Amino acid sequence: xxxxxxxxxxxxxxxxxxxxxxxxxxxxxxxxxxxxxxxxxxxxxxxxxxxxxxxxxxxxxxxxxxxxxxxxxxxxxxxxxxxxxxxxxxxxxxxxxxxxxxxxxxxxxxxxxxxxxxxxxxxxxxxxxxxxxxxxxxxxxxxxxxxxxxxxxxxxxxxxxxxxxxxxxxxxxxxxxxxxxxxxxxxxxxxxxxxxxxxxxxxxxxxxxxxxxxxxxxxxxxxxxxxxxxxxxxxxxxxxxxxxxxxxxxxxxxxxxxxxxxxxxxxxxxxxxxxxxxxxx
Numbered sequence: 001x002x003x004x005x006x007x008x009x010x011x012x013x014x015x016x017x018x019x020x021x022x023x024x025x026x027x028x029x030x031x032x033x034x035x036x037x038x039x040x041x042x043x044x045x046x047x048x049x050x051x052x053x054x055x056x057x058x059x060x061x062x063x064x065x066x067x068x069x070x071x072x073x074x075x076x077x078x079x080x081x082x083x084x085x086x087x088x089x090x091x092x093x094x095x096x097x098x099x100x101x102x103x104x105x106x107x108x109x110x111x112x113x114x115x116x117x118x119x120x121x122x123x124x125x126x127x128x129x130x131x132x133x134x135x136x137x138x139x140x141x142x143x144x145x146x147x148x149x150x151x152x153x154x155x156x157x158x159x160x161x162x163x164x165x166x167x168x169x170x171x172x173x174x175x176x177x178x179x180x181x182x183x184x185x186x187x188x189x190x191x192x193x194x195x196x197x198x199x200x201x202x203x204x205x206x207x208x209x210x211x212x213x214x215x216x217x218x219x220x221x222x223x224x225x226x227x228x229x230x231x232x233x234x235x236x237x238x239x240x241x242x243x244x245x246x247x248x249x250x251x252x253x254x255x256x257x258x259x260x261x262x263x264x265x266x267x268x269x270x271x272x273x274x275x276x277x278x279x280x281x
Contacts, residue, residue: 003032005260008052008070009063010040016274017061020250024257027265032058039066049073059091059260061253067101067133074099080144083166084136089256100259103134104141106252107222111190113251113267114243115218118190122146125187129178129207130194131159134222138192139163149173151188153181153208178208186212191235193221198229210234221245227278246274 003025007017013036021034037060039048045066052060062070067086071077074087075096081087087099111118118124119142126147128135131154142150152160153176160175176184185191185208197207203226210219210231219235220243232242250267258264 001031003030003058003261004035004055005032006035006037006052006055006057006060007063008037008039008048008060009066010038012036012038012063015063016249016277017253019277020253020270020274021257023270024254024265027268028257028261028263030261030263041065045069057092059089059256061256062088062090071099073097080104080140084133084140086133086136088252089259091259100256101137102252102255102259103248104137104139106250106255107134107138107192107248108141108145109251109255110247111218111220111243114247115241118218119145119147121189122148124189125149126151126190126192127176127181127185127188128152128163128192128194129181130154131156131163132194135194136163136166138194140166143167151176151181153178182208185210185217186214188217189214190218190220193219193223193229193231196223198226198231199223200225204230206230206234210238210240213238213240215239216241218243222248224249224278227275244275246278247271250274 007015018034025032067088070087076098078100081099081101084101086101089100089102091098131152139150148171151174152163154160155178157175164170164173195207198205217240219240221229221232222245223229224246227244236242250270
């Protein structure tokens with residue numbers, strides 16, 4: 001069998017997904033291709049979807065700005081993706097399109113690859129900074145792992161509240177302002193930065209000042225351009241172990257590849273290869 005895979009979104013010309021998934025195909029010993037379909041906002045999304053249907057892909061990824069727009073065109077949606085309100089992976093199952101979201105599970109896999117025992121204590125306290133799509137996915141995945149205390153700090157607190165309401169029962173999870181979170185960083189075992197603050201070209205920016213932290217608390221940033229954000233640099237200077245965003249990119253792709261092929265590939269040295277690739281950009 002030869003797999004025909006793709007990515008839709010805009011803009012995506014510089015996407016790393018073809019590099020990642022062609023590596024996965026090689027590792028799995030499978031034949032196939034991974035194409036880019038850049039759908040600009042001036043074109044008809046419905047007509048573009050008809051084009052995809054005719055091409056009969058085995059599966060495709062969906063990135064901004066179409067993670068919500070794709071949903072009405074799907075035959076089925078996985079409950080987690082439905083709860084998140086966003087789809088980033090579509091699988092062609094016998095002619096039916098089934099939508100998934102691999103972001104949250106991919107993030108958790110990347111965190112555990114770096115720190116294998118980090119989530120073994122379900123009483124650990126986690127702070128999510130930001131309340132966008134990535135935060136929704138990470139929150140759902142962590143709650144599904146049994147983590148009960150996940151606070152969310154965000155500039156718009158209604159957005160953070162909406163995430164806490166996804167599971168119906170907030171438990172002892174709380175919504176904080178960014179300023180409040182900065183004062184209580186020492187309470188958390190894991191701090192996860194999910195906003196775009198600090199992304200290139202504004203790489204000197206940090207959404208929060210990292211100081212007075214818990215001993216051995218892990219600080220994580222999902223941004224991967226630059227690899228080491230100002231947020232991570234501050235955390236490292238304060239003595240914290242850090243977790244890089246490019247690993248989430250790989251592990252969410254790994255999970256998508258599993259959905260398409262039913263094969264789980266090992267990453268091997270891909271983390272280091274991707275790191276070098278990003279540093280050269």
